[in-house]
Amino acid sequence: MRVVSGIQPTGDLHLGNLLGAILRWVRMQDEAQCLFFLADLHALTVDVDPGQLAKSVREMAAALIASGIDPAKSILFRQSAIPAHAELAWILQGTARMGWLNRMTQWKDKAGKNKEGASVGLFTYPVLQAADILLYQATHVPVGEDQKQHIELTRDIAIKFNTDFDVELFVPPEPFIGGGTAARVMSLRDGGAKMSKTDPSDMSRINLIDDDDMIAQKIRKAKTDPEPLPDDPALLEGRPEAKNLVGIYGAVTGDSVEQVLARFADQGFGSFKPALAEALIALLKPIRSRLDELRSDTAELDRILADGAARASALGAPTLASAYTAVGLGR
Ligand code: TYM
Numbered sequence: 406m407r408v409v410s411g412i413q414p415t416g417d418l419h420l421g422n423l424l425g426a427i428l429r430w431v432r433m434q435d436e437a438q439c440l441f442f443l444a445d446l447h448a449l450t451v452d453v454d455p456g457q458l459a460k461s462v463r464e465m466a467a468a469l470i471a472s473g474i475d476p477a478k479s480i481l482f483r484q485s486a487i488p489a490h491a492e493l494a495w496i497l498q499g500t501a502r503m504g505w506l507n508r509m510t511q512w513k514d515k516a517g518k519n520k521e522g523a524s525v526g527l528f529t530y531p532v533l534q535a536a537d538i539l540l541y542q543a544t545h546v547p548v549g550e551d552q553k554q555h556i557e558l559t560r561d562i563a564i565k566f567n568t569d570f571d572v573e574l575f576v577p578p579e580p581f582i583g584g585g586t587a588a589r590v591m592s593l594r595d596g597g598a599k600m601s602k603t604d605p606s607d608m609s610r611i612n613l614i615d616d617d618d619m620i621a622q623k624i625r626k627a628k629t630d631p632e633p634l635p636d637d638p639a640l641l642e643g644r645p646e647a648k649n650l651v652g653i654y655g656a657v658t659g660d661s662v663e664q665v666l667a668r669f670a671d672q673g674f675g676s677f678k679p680a681l682a683e684a685l686i687a688l689l690k691p692i693r694s695r696l697d698e699l700r701s702d703t704a705e706l707d708r709i710l711a712d713g714a715a716r717a718s719a720l721g722a723p724t725l726a727s728a729y730t731a732v733g734l735g736r
Pocket residue numbers: 409410411412413414421422423424425426427444447533534537538546547548549550551552587588589590591599600601
């Protein structure tokens with residue numbers, strides 16, 4: 406079992422990233438060889454501030470370590486430190502089909518109506534993601550629900566490449582998605598939209614760097630409906646905001662939705678919200694204080710990332726060499 410996953414170093418880490426990906430990565434560290442990276446090449450597909458990018462990479466690395474990623478157990482690195490990602494991505498562009506990429510919902514959402522004005526990188530983004538995964542022969546890719554389609558595309562690319570070039574080079578990976586709300590944490594302002602770094606409203610998400618008062622305020626103001634909580638999970642259907650908040654509570658405390666409802670049935674949000682805020686603060690406060698200690702030690706963060714890059718590079722090199730050979734560019 407080999408685990409590979411990445412996160413874009415743009416914006417602040419939020420509760421969706423934590424529950425959907427990072428805290429699950431932390432749990433996998435003892436079971437498998439894990440590679441986790443800051444996807445800074447991916448960040449180039451949208452407008453970036455060149456002066457900010459290196460800082461954002463360190464900040465995100467510190468946030469991952471504060472959340473429990475242990476550089477002694479896992480390989481932690483920045484994507485751009487390893488040219489093999491971009492090299493393999495180029496080779497795989499010969500395998501991926503326009504029609505496959507055209508079907509990607511993330512492309513459709515992010516490009517919106519202005520496809521002509523979107524960067525080419527935004528369109529071919531999933532091919533780079535496939536390279537990230539296939540380079541290391543990953544068997545499991547722990548991600549949130551929103552990335553599932555990209556992992557399935559990675560499988561398709563792996564299988565087509567192996568078939569076209571008559572090799573058994575790439576391992577088609579499995580998307581590894583958590584259960585319940587953790588797989589798709591929704592916005593606090595709109596139960597129909599995903600919690601995301603790019604939502605213009607900061608009130609829509611809980612950031613790792615939010616202090617206790619801010620967390621409590623965001624939960625207090627979170628959109629809800631006037632009904633009390635039901636005793637049966639089926640009765641949360643049609644109540645997306647209530648369902649999301651109950652799901653978040655369960656994901657944070659480790660309780661099932663049934664257990665959460667058994668505790669809060671017939672109570673209004675006036676009593677549920679303070680309990681949710683308390684649970685979130687208990688989860689995030691220790692992570693935030695570790696982050697405060699780590700983020701200023703840039704030399705140590707750079708050392709960790711350089712060490713991770715050296716180890717990842719060695720693991721990926723044979724696959725890249727085989728890919729060159731398979732397409733006739735062996736050297
Ligand atoms: P990114 O940076 O958008 O998000 C990082 C991880 O957080 C998950 N996530 C969520 N999970 C649940 N609920 C949410 N609201 C939520 N928002 C984000 C994402 O699913 C992801 O697991 N393309 C990727 C980065 C990437 C990658 C890779 C991932 C690049 N190469 C190779 C895996 C393997 C992305 O933009 O994630």
